[in-house]
Amino acid sequence: MNEELQAVEAELLARLPETKIDPTLEREQALMDLLGEPQRSYQSVHITGTNGKTSTARMIDQLLGAFELRTGRLTSPHLASVTERITLDGEPISAERFVEVYRDIKPYMEMVDSGVGVPEREGGPLPLSFFEAVTGLGYAAFADAPVDVAVVEVGMGGTWDSTNVIDAAVSVVTPIDLDHTDKLGGTPGEIAVEKSGIIKPGGIAVLAQQPVDAAQVLLKHAVEVDATVAREGMEFGVLSRQVAVGGQLLTLRGLGGEYPDVFLPLHGEHQAHNAAVALAAAEAFFGVGAAQNEPLNIEKVRAAFASVRSPGRMEVVRRSPTVLLDAAHNPAGARATAAAVQEAFGFTRLVGVLAVAKDKDVRGVLEAFEPVLAEVVVTRNSLPRSMPPDELAALAVEVFGPDRVQVETRLDDAIDAAVALAEEEGDLGGAGVLVTGSVITAGEARVLLGTLEG
Template identity: 35%
Template sequence: MARSATEAPRRATNGTATRPKRAIRDLQSAVEYIDSLVNYEKQAWVDYKRKKYSLARMSCLLSALGNPQKKFRSVHIAGTKGKGSTCAMLGAMVSNCGYTVGVYGSPHVRTVRERIQVNGELISDDDFAACIAATAAAARKPRVGTPTYFEVLTAAAFRHFADVGADLAVVEVGMGGRLDATNTIQPEVVGFTSISYDHQEQLGNTLSLIAREKAGIMKPGVLAFSAPQVKEVRAVLKQAADELEIPLKFTGEDVEFSLRFEASRGIGRHTRLCLTTPSSKFEHLHVPLLGEHQAINCGLALSIVDALKSRGFTLDDQRVMDGLAHVKVPGRMEIIREKPRILVDVAHNAASVNALMRAIGQNVIADSMVVIFGCQKHKDIRGMIRGIQLGADKIIFTRTSSPRSADPHDLAAEYLEQCGRVGQVTESLEEAMDIALSAVSREDLICITGSFYLIAEAVRKYSEPQPAGV
């Protein structure tokens, strides 16, 4: 039985990690092992202190594993929203130029193997089990101690990238940056997606404090790029870069960048961008992911592609564009069923919900939209609901499967207070879907959003059946 996420990590009497309950030989036993570890992603409350979030244990674990993170070059991506999409686009563009590229991200939607990919392919069951087994064995060595769920997955990803001889790893920060387990790499380039309010209990209750934590991935001698930021965030990132005496470039300011929304018969509604540097020129490039926010993420990814050219990577612009064209990211404006139309998106803070509502309004034609919404209790609930009510014709509040889930009755009360409208309340996604299905017609849209946990459940239960062999 998996150990409660609120319990302390299991330790042997000598201070080292205990042996897994059974040998790790396959995917199931590997998942059982990591599920037995402390998982801060699932805890109802996390006290963000150096004692809990320390790079010392992660460094010891990687050392015991042979320091796999030193065997490949990397790019490190931090931010509040858009990290996963940026990593996916960057990975696809570089891999299409003939390089072996690993991408590490979190959380996952369908399977934990999504977190570790090489050239767009998920790590295999056997390789996942082998890397987790190797990491578990390393954790039992003296002075390492019991790692967390995220630390084991991060170390296993680094081990896999080293095993396959990755030329580049694109690594997404889990939370924050300064004390994140991924901050053990020495990257070629670091990038910052849009930074806004999220995880305030851990990172701080002002944008300056949040930005300072994320700026912690900057390192001496490492190029830094950022998507456009609000003034407060921009100042913090600039100060951090100045202290390290490294260049920091913002797309739209230091990197020539523009975007526009358009519609055509062949592609439909979409966004195009232009980005120009002394060594790259991308004109009217079609962004495969919907929404203006994804064009901004794409601009950051292209800026990093250009920077990698100066670091010795041979990247042909046409092959870069061809690689971008086929990018798909699970849980980002993903239509999982056509009849009725069900769209899922992992928007989980106020800024991403606002971006989602704008993107749906621009790109999806529907007579009306029913939103099923559930989120974590420590989120900016007021801000998220303010964003949702701008696009929803009907809102159904529900509970996520996480211990951190907000009470749907509290969500409905906030909605009533803000908007003067009554939302329906359910205790489960199934109940919410029953109500939504009874309310929509053929031309309507059901949108499920607010939490990775809710989206994962929706994808599992309501995705269109795949044809045999797919």
Template identity: 40%
Template sequence: RLREEAERAAADPNVGQPTEFEVGTAAALTYFAQAAVDVAVVEVGLGGRLDATNAVEPVVSVITPIGLDHTRVLGNTLAEIAAEKAGIIKPGVPVVCALQAPEARDVIAAKAKELGAPLYLAGRDFEGRLLSAGQEGTRFAVRWRDRWLEGLQVPLLGPHQAGNGAVAVAAVQLLSEAGFPVSEDALRRGLAAVRWPGRMELYPGKPALLFDGAHNAEGAQVLAEGIRALFPGQRPVFVLGMLDEKPIDAMLRILLPLGQAAVFTAARVGRGTPADPGDLARRAQGLVPSVGVERDPLAAVELARRWAGPDGLVCVSGSLYLVGELQGLLAGELRGARE
């Protein structure tokens, strides 16, 4: 049936050929309906206002931190990008909004007011408080309305997970109020079991491997803060590959001063044009003591391991495509590191 609908849309000049993402979204929503799921968590692909997922009528909408990303499509300012993100807000449907830069927050607040959507802002209506952050995970507390939930824990790394956790808790509380009750015990167990592949994901070893798909300046800043907090005094060897549309120089300025060396490579899969590793190496001069180029991602990791030594740290970042490709190539080894 999906094929028939896609072919019908493609033949209609007023609709046009559906994209891969649009067909995938339709397939997912069809599957959810057939499986009669109680709740579906549907993440926007790009932006929000014109995204295929925006056909969904939500119970709760969630807007996470907004940065300068996909600027060729979404706009060149935080306000422009926020306007696209705010396109998911529906009349009367509550919105949970993470901490934002003022120009992004103001756009979201104006849209929520226009549509009569109750807005719950981080820092005003709810907040997260970091209790501890280590290589085993993050502990935090969340204030929702006039009550604090203490001692929450996620196995995800980085101080920023307290803010992410607070957004998740706020969304769950609103879901409960909308008729989908989630007990505090279930909330705690869900947080404790969460997994986020490729985001501050650490694999023990000699050296240890840290995978993080940061691909914009804001993501690079979060990664840098995580490295400082979790690996004090340690200078990683970076393996970096990026798309040429990304804010490359800003990311290099944020990450490379933390490292002892960087090896540049390029993912062999994914959309977009990868930045040339040799060009990245030239742009990195003066930001890090040693620079290498290995166009094969696996060879780049091996070189980084040699430079880091058995007690060091290798950090793979710059692109989710690169992180995904290398985790696939190293799958057997990474499983062994976790066992």
């Protein structure tokens, strides 16, 4: 089956990459029409934002599952296997089922590729992209399962993202910051225009704390479509948090009341805020704060959060020295990770391994990590978009100085070099390595190093 999955993945990767965006829902909607609108056969929660989408999606998934709902989850990108993008009841779809669903819908994808159901365009029809195809595969798999509710993370933006053929009753916007500025806009407010498109008429919009200009755009759109709004810091939020062994202990204020003594096995203040957003989204889905005024069952909420895992997000994969993986790939994410590392681990010496896409704000990422890294080993991951190590090193030297930068052309060599640098101090208990810069970097390092859970 691995060979069959690899063959299917190769066919999908032969399509336009997910970084190539043609802003229209026409192809995805045509595929849905040919498949009989599978995305209408279950309820959905839709999530956009700049950072925290995948972790928030995982939390919402766990919360809904705790209340005996069968869940599907669509997230991107993946760490190691394409099957991770589509989950059923919190677990990646099996390779066998992934292949089966792909084969079932492949003839319909080929029809859309040839222009069936899509308005004519100059130069001929544009085939479905990799992301459009995987989105269609996910929606079909959810309908076939069947699931009660799908938790869906956008790929990029919102309005024209191919996931936006669903009609979600609850739309979630995690914090908006600068990323994909060439496609979405140069300010949080401009980016919010695109992301606000997932908020549906008459639905509920759950909004994390936002920059002022982004908040104004989101609220304006919500009013225009007569959506109910729940805002972090107003209708819900984090009341308190304490660092705990293996995570943090929270008191959350939800739409229906307070939820004390909630253990979250994830590090960082940003994850506490993601938890508040996820709780409000689950409450909104169940009608808490509207028709239902009682809070959700506190024991089920606690059990759901305690079982949350977010691979590749501040994930410990080795001890002595501690090796952390994190998918931070923009300055806002890097700042959150840097703060979380300091708070949760208190390393006396932390060495970074950085491989980042060349179309990102690389200097901003370097500047965010500089205060917490003693040294940085720059390298690349396997994607063509990864910045060449020599170019990354030139930028890193400007931020860190020449004595704190080392270059390795291979990720495995970079990790080995960073471990050696961390061990130079002799105090392995206080030394650490942080591998970061992109989801791909974290995923490839995860494969190289394995995980503590095996």
